[in-house]
Amino acid sequence: MKLKVMTTIALLAFGGAAIAQAPAPGTLKNDRAAVKADAQVIKSDREKLKADRGAGNKEAVEADKAKLKGDHEHMKADRERLKSDRQAAKAAKAAPK
Numbered sequence: 001m002k003l004k005v006m007t008t009i010a011l012l013a014f015g016g017a018a019i020a021q022a023p024a025p026g027t028l029k030n031d032r033a034a035v036k037a038d039a040q041v042i043k044s045d046r047e048k049l050k051a052d053r054g055a056g057n058k059e060a061v062e063a064d065k066a067k068l069k070g071d072h073e074h075m076k077a078d079r080e081r082l083k084s085d086r087q088a089a090k091a092a093k094a095a096p097k
Contacts, residue, residue, distance in 0.1 A: 027089075028082070028089060032082060042075065
């Protein structure tokens with residue numbers, strides 16, 4: 001009885017780990033959309049920064065620079081998430097069933 005329980009636990013632990021690594025359906029699509037949205041935000045922030053520089057508003061320029069830096073960090077995180085989800089999906093697809 002103990003062997004049967006231990007075998008079941010081991011199968012669930014290792015099999016569940018492989019299943020848990022596969023991203024949910026639509027995850028890659030959502031990650032790509034997030035990266036695309038981040039690019040649009042960065043584009044609009046750059047335009048705002050350019051307008052503030054042209055107006056000579058130093059305080060707004062500094063605020064825009066800080067926001068742009070944060071947006072770049074957010075986009076980098078989203079790209080990393082997309083990369084890891086893509087690798088997980090590829091590994092799950094290649095895994096024997």
